[in-house]
Amino acid sequence: MSAARNRTTPLTSNNESVAVDSDATRIVIIGGGISGLASAALLARDGYSVTVVEKNDDLGGRAGSWERDGFRFDTGPSWYLMPEVFDHFYKLLGTSAAEQLDLVTLDPGYRVFFEGYDAPVDVALDRDKNIALFEDFEPGAGDKLEKYLKSARDTYEMAKEKFLYTSFADLRPIMSRQVLAQSPKLAQLLLEPLSNRVARTVKDDRLQKILGYPAVFLGSSPYITPSMYHLMSHLDLEDGVLYPMGGFTSLITSIADLARAEGVTIITGAPVTRIIVEGDAAAGVEYVPADGAPTVLAADIVVSAADLHFTETKLLAPEHRTYPQEYWDKSTPSSSGLLIYLGVQGSIPELEHHTLMFTSEWKKSFEAIFGVDSSIPDPASLYVCKPSAIDPSAAPDGYENLFVLVPIPADPSIGRGDSDGDGDARIEALADKVIEQIATWAKIPDLADRITVRKTVGPRNFVENYNSWRGNALGPAHTLKQSAFFRAGNVSKKVSGLYFVGSSTIPGVGLPMCLISAEVLVKRLRGDTSTGPMPEPLLPTASIAAVPPMIPAGVSTTAIGEPAADTDEAAAPTSVVAESRSHDDDTAATAKDTAR
Numbered sequence: 001m002s003a004a005r006n007r008t009t010p011l012t013s014n015n016e017s018v019a020v021d022s023d024a025t026r027i028v029i030i031g032g033g034i035s036g037l038a039s040a041a042l043l044a045r046d047g048y049s050v051t052v053v054e055k056n057d058d059l060g061g062r063a064g065s066w067e068r069d070g071f072r073f074d075t076g077p078s079w080y081l082m083p084e085v086f087d088h089f090y091k092l093l094g095t096s097a098a099e100q101l102d103l104v105t106l107d108p109g110y111r112v113f114f115e116g117y118d119a120p121v122d123v124a125l126d127r128d129k130n131i132a133l134f135e136d137f138e139p140g141a142g143d144k145l146e147k148y149l150k151s152a153r154d155t156y157e158m159a160k161e162k163f164l165y166t167s168f169a170d171l172r173p174i175m176s177r178q179v180l181a182q183s184p185k186l187a188q189l190l191l192e193p194l195s196n197r198v199a200r201t202v203k204d205d206r207l208q209k210i211l212g213y214p215a216v217f218l219g220s221s222p223y224i225t226p227s228m229y230h231l232m233s234h235l236d237l238e239d240g241v242l243y244p245m246g247g248f249t250s251l252i253t254s255i256a257d258l259a260r261a262e263g264v265t266i267i268t269g270a271p272v273t274r275i276i277v278e279g280d281a282a283a284g285v286e287y288v289p290a291d292g293a294p295t296v297l298a299a300d301i302v303v304s305a306a307d308l309h310f311t312e313t314k315l316l317a318p319e320h321r322t323y324p325q326e327y328w329d330k331s332t333p334s335s336s337g338l339l340i341y342l343g344v345q346g347s348i349p350e351l352e353h354h355t356l357m358f359t360s361e362w363k364k365s366f367e368a369i370f371g372v373d374s375s376i377p378d379p380a381s382l383y384v385c386k387p388s389a390i391d392p393s394a395a396p397d398g399y400e401n402l403f404v405l406v407p408i409p410a411d412p413s414i415g416r417g418d419s420d421g422d423g424d425a426r427i428e429a430l431a432d433k434v435i436e437q438i439a440t441w442a443k444i445p446d447l448a449d450r451i452t453v454r455k456t457v458g459p460r461n462f463v464e465n466y467n468s469w470r471g472n473a474l475g476p477a478h479t480l481k482q483s484a485f486f487r488a489g490n491v492s493k494k495v496s497g498l499y500f501v502g503s504s505t506i507p508g509v510g511l512p513m514c515l516i517s518a519e520v521l522v523k524r525l526r527g528d529t530s531t532g533p534m535p536e537p538l539l540p541t542a543s544i545a546a547v548p549p550m551i552p553a554g555v556s557t558t559a560i561g562e563p564a565a566d567t568d569e570a571a572a573p574t575s576v577v578a579e580s581r582s583h584d585d586d587t588a589a590t591a592k593d594t595a596r
Contacts, residue, residue, distance in 0.1 A: 033061025219334020
């Protein structure tokens with residue numbers, strides 16, 4: 001099938017049609033969040049004819065924006081980490097992060113309040129200052145942090161080189177001599193919880209929390225997250241924290257504009273109601289546009305960037321499900337969240353751009369969120385973002401913009417939020433308590449009286465707005481059985497031509513991971529089983545073959561035209577695979593086959 005490059009004029013309207021090469025393979029992408037838009041841009045550049053269908057009127061998904069009375073709020077992600085991942089994505093499209101975004105470096109990176117301590121702690125931009133900070137808290141902790149950060153950096157680089165940019169369709173390229181030589185260390189990184197590694201590094205309770213909290217970025221708990229993710233400390237304690245001026249909606253806008261420039265058609269306000277399957281192949285989607293008449297959009301390939309649970313259990317018939325309800329019954333969602341958007345009169349110097357508040361009952365709080373009998377922690381550890389300190393677009397003059405996130409259980413019965421206190425009673429009462437907690441801990445006694453704009457979001461909103469499984473905020477949590485090659489794969493095993501991207505699938509949660517998932521999709525369609533980032537810029541394939549077949553269960557595949565891995569490098573670390581059985585049965589089978 002021919003796939004001539006589509007060079008059309010950028011769209012001027014979200015729902016405007018474009019002329020496409022009738023010979024190009026047609027792809028429909030469900031969902032206009034960051035992973036859907038990024039996938040669309042890359043696939044269109046690679047020569048496909050791409051249409052994105054988004055249920056909401058606005059793009060961005062969780063990375064959306066809300067405005068009122070001169071305030072602009074990012075509705076979800078607010079930490080810009082792994083900057084090289086963003087820059088690489090942009091360079092694939094022939095541009096760069098510097099050209100697309102106005103990035104500002106934060107110093108301090110963030111501030112931390114600890115329950116029971118009067119003075120907050122500022123985590124600096126400078127690595128050496130953070131080492132000195134740890135030494136001040138605990139003699140000898142500075143040297144230990146230095147070693148911890150070296151391990152975090154080495155693990156991060158190994159993850160980028162071997163585990164993040166691969167579909168795991170073939171494990172042999174992953175199992176290089178370098179990885180095999182480190183298999184005992186890798187086994188420990190996967191099997192030991194982050195909390196244990198942190199406890200072996202420092203004894204001071206406050207330092208342990210600084211090293212353990214990055215698990216929350218993964219929608220998880222340090223007590224169930226593999227210690228492999230101590231790599232996150234390299235990002236915030238050494239690599240630095242950035243912020244895109246104009247907020248994270250500027251990131252979404254830039255990717256959407258690039259997608260349109262590549263010829264992508266974007267349809268908004270059009271929820272998809274089913275994936276059409278003919279025989280065992282994806283044939284398109286049915287969606288309901290603004291006029292209410294069900295519409296069928298034919299396709300050769302369907303990519304779902306929607307919540308994977310929703311995709312599998314609501315958009316596909318039972319016989320077409322790779323991940324049926326039984327899979328999800330054994331899985332762990334990320335935490336949900338109480339989100340509070342506050343417009344506040346006057347300045348709030350007590351808070352930094354990023355402020356964290358950690359309770360003394362640290363472990364008990366995570367057990368409440370992720371335990372069998374879940375409950376809302378009281379008091380709760382929480383996070384506050386104040387972008388208005390450096391971004392004038394976030395609030396009117398003389399006011400501050402506060403975004404508050406409180407991790408709570410993934411349980412829609414907790415309720416939904418709304419504007420001006422009109423959310424469910426339980427959500428609004430919890431928001432009142434959180435506002436009081438911030439006021440007390442940060443010594444801002446009149447905070448509640450200065451609030452002029454207020455909106456809350458609860459687990460039920462995540463279900464209604466994003467079709468989120470159990471109202472989780474980020475996707476499946478990064479537990480051992482839901483990380484790396486044990487995470488849900490990006491291709492259907494039941495429907496040919498059906499693929500998945502986004503936080504539900506590999507490589508995981510967070511904006512950088514969603515961008516990588518788009519690239520991994522391109523590699524999957526190309527039959528590229530390499531483990532590193534693709535060359536920049538992305539050059540369109542000379543021709544695009546017919547839709548790749550689904551991978552039969554238990555079969556380890558090698559890309560067509562690529563030599564098989566050397567025999568002495570084709571073994572997986574059996575100690576890792578043997579210790580945990582993946583929910584993704586085919587991937588686990590592949591790992592075992594390769595290990596033999």
